[in-house]
Amino acid sequence: MRNFACLILLCLTFSGYAATQVNIYRSEVALDQEQNEDQARIQGMENVIIRATGEKDAVDNPVVKKALSHHRLYLSQISYGQKDDQKIVKMQFSAKQIRTLLTQAQLPFWPEKRATILVWYVEDQNFQRNIAWENVANANVQQLKQLAEKRGLPLIVPVGDFDDITSIEASDIWGEFLQPIRDASERYHPDAILIIRAQSDTLNWKLYDQTPEKLLDISVPPMSGSLSGDDDLSQLVDQLTQYYANKNRVVVAGQSSHSMILNVKHLNRAVHFFKLEQALNQLSSVASVDTIQVQGDEVTFRVHLLTTQEAFEQELASLNLIERLPEASGDVSLGQPADDSQTEQSLPSEETAIDGALTNPSLSEERSPEDSTEKKSVNEVDAQTMNQSPAAASVTVLQYQWHERPVSEQSDNAQTGSSQDASSLN
Known part of the structure; x- marks a missing residue:
């Protein structure tokens, strides 16, 4: 029994490094006075297509445009709810049907198992730098997570408990000192680490597409960029999504059996x-x-x-x-x-x-x-x-x-x- 318990603990330890399984076929759309339920279903299917391919312009594909008019054939489950006093349409689309559609449209498929990205977000306001934690409300981080969720990009933010605040400081992240960043990141078992430095209207980011154990490996250069404007977070999610979708996409050969x-x-x-x-x-x-x-x-x-x-x-x-x-x-x-x-x-x-x-x-x-x-x-x-x-x-x-x-x-x-x-x- 002791050996069996040890085996379970060992499996749990290594499973933390596995990619996140994203439900790319689920979509929620809020109904308003300008949008009827049929339009909401089309929007829900568009969201799924974008999430399944990683490409925003996938909905402009001629075959996909045709399929959107037959959206009912791709729905497997639908329900309704309330959110912020608004009616919500919850839709689950058929994985098989969506995959078939992507094959017919000759679009790439971004598999459901996707890299988990740990986000270290530091804001510089009035010469004071603070780390954004999961348990502390931050409008920018919440917006970043919502944008990433729509695209099927798994992001996690450090919780900000005692272990976090005693293992790393804002200056470590701002200065990009990799040793403390690696040590503070290991407990989350991410597949990649994203460092964001926000100052005034400028957002500087750097992506280390590797696990914390390999963070000090200088032979693997990180990706980086600088963004500005009101849609800087949206631009960041677009760039990250495009990178991972291109890296992991699968082009299904042949045609559908339908x-x-x-x-x-x-x-x-x-x-x-x-x-x-x-x-x-x-x-x-x-x-x-x-x-x-x-x-x-x-x-x-x-x-x-x-x-x-x-x-x-x-x-x-x-x-x-x-x-x-x-x-x-x-x-x-x-x-x-x-x-x-x-x-x-x-x-x-x-x-x-x-x-x-x-x-x-x-x-x-x-x-x-x-x-x-x-x-x-x-x-x-x-x-x-x-x-x-x-x-x-x-x-x-x-x-x-x-x-x-x-x-x-x-x-x-x-x-x-x-x-x-x-x-x-x-």
Whole structure:
């Protein structure tokens, strides 16, 4: 029993040096008269995305913007409370769904286990320097902690008990004497030490990204900076977050499994392919589209979804570009083409018909301005998709065909001065 107790104490001792597990999927938003509950949920999801990536501009990603309109699909739990006489919406988002979204948006992920930073904050006011303690209210330190919490950056402040006030003085921190700083920091077992010196409207900081035991190792230079202005604390949190997110981020390779196969027949012209691919990417239910294979007048897409299959099919119907074939769709095995030469088949150029035969130069058409914004050349094939494992994967396949354009569209083309015969456009 004594050995077992010693083992527990030993584990507790070493566990103090482990990184902090941050709940990046939880968000609280206060409701006010200018914000309804739906807007609060969107804001809550934005907070989670920023915390999960470490990037403030992650919410501007086109895929994330689409997903925000479907925020209910990412919520796993919601409750309400009161804080400072204001109604609070408490939200817990699905970790799996958020990770899938980041993969679809090709955004980096900052893992939940993050370095714990011990903050030594010293203020110089009227030639008197004081250390900010956890048990003594300090507006600047409270603001710093709140900003860090929103970004998922674990900060701790010394409590200011008898051990603290007898082991270190403000002058030790202000002068950056590492020996007393190391000794006073060891009891908190941080992963890094942040020294902040605040004087007037200037904030000088220095980050030692190492444990107290290694603080005297001069071979590891600290990071430092000087900030000023009303948002100096916000700037500091931004810089620290960017540093740790870049250092520890994980870029998930590949695409999400939440995808399906869309097979479209009778795409007789290159412009049809471009128009359809562009329309698919613009659907709010779609994260991204990969072109898997082109064979004859038939194109196969892998569509990565943000929503359900039903929602995707409803949007497909609204496009009025393709129509569902009578054959029933279902789960089929989609493997590698048997012929390697088929795997390397390129999509047709604008001078080449989709069936592989060269078009008459007189019938070649210029790509529209809208098509010129496409990211993928018509000569490219998704290399990642083509290099999949030969093992077949069970996926849902939808069978569609190109839809005859309505007369109104043809008349519009005639008004633009098209000199081509109507039969050659279909």
